[in-house]
Amino acid sequence: SWLFHPVWSDVLIQGRSLMKSVNQMCPDITCIYSIGKSYMGLKLCVIEISDNPGKHELGELEFRYVAGMHGNEVLGRELLLNLMEYICQEYKCGNQRIVHLVKETSIHLLPSMNPDGYEMAYKKGSELAGWSLGRYSYEGIDMNHNFADLNTVMWDAIELETDKSKLINHYFPIPEHYTSEDVASETRAVISWMQTIPFVLSANLHGGELVVTYPFDMTKDWAPREHTPTPDESFFRWLATVYASTNHVMSNPD
Structure with missing residues (x-):
């Protein structure tokens, strides 16, 4: 059932319904899966678009877009819902650029990383809510600053290693203590997702500023x-x- 949670608002249900309709329109190139749940138990649903959805093909690039990390920044969510519908329609129409993307890339779209925050902001309404309502997780965690600080790990490793030539600086594992209560369940779900699928490129869509950070x-x-x-x-x-x-x-x- 797509009604994962009894208190979901109509607009959240509409978003999941659109994902389902895209899957029904293009069943051969899409599949829907969940990477976990929010603090309040809402599923974090992803749609994969590929010529063999659900299967990792050796040599095929895995790409992902994530939106809605801040629940009250809704533009990214709407763009990803629009994008999945666009790719499906253009693939069916034979758009060669889209056909090439689908055949050569596995595209994963997570429209809402923070559905709890989105729900809070939507229920209050844009004209009545403060700027921060729904921005953070239900626990009050800013997920944009909730991932592991690997810079500190890197500099600690540099200072401790006497033979700098032995230092492996292209990969640092996530610290073991990073399972503390300060890490949101949504953040943990995305980290596990990243460890499961070898994404070669990803981007996070926010709203409110005109900036690209890398x-x-x-x-x-x-x-x-x-x-x-x-x-x-x-x-x-x-x-x-x-x-x-x-x-x-x-x-x-x-």
């Missing part, structure tokens, strides 16, 4: 404003420029 700077603390590029700096800058240049408002110099 990982990972290596600044040791917040004070200095030094440029600390990583080996992937040029690639990240290229991706950010591609995104910003195709957004007419962001690319407008005025």
Whole structure:
């Protein structure tokens, strides 16, 4: 059943219904799955779009979009719902760009990472809610700052390693203590999702500002404003420029 929770509002049900309708329109290239539940028990539903949905094919790139990390930032959620419908319709129409994407990429879309916050903000209404209502998880956790701080782990490793040539700096495991109560259930679900599927690229859609941010700077603390590029700096800058240049408002110099 798609009515996962008895207190869901009509608008949340409509979102899940749209995912279901896309799956029914394009059953050969879509599947719906859950990566876990929110604090209040709402399922975090993902739709996968691929020529073999539900199967990881060796050599096929896995991509994901996540929206709704801040529950009251709704534009990203609406864009992902629109995107899944668009891909399905254009694939059926034979749009060669879309057909190529579907055949060569496994696309995973999570429209709402924070359905509890979304529900709180929606029930109150945009004209009555404060700017932060629904932004955080039901527990009051800002999931945008809830993932592991690997910068500190990296700098600690650099300081402890006497032979710098032995330091493996392209991967740092998530610290074991990161199962503490300060980590939201939604954050844990996304981390587990990332560990299960080898995504090569992902993006997180927020609302309210015109900015593209990309990982990972290596600044040791917040004070200095030094440029600390990583080996992937040029690639990240290229991706950010591609995104910003195709957004007419962001690319407008005025």
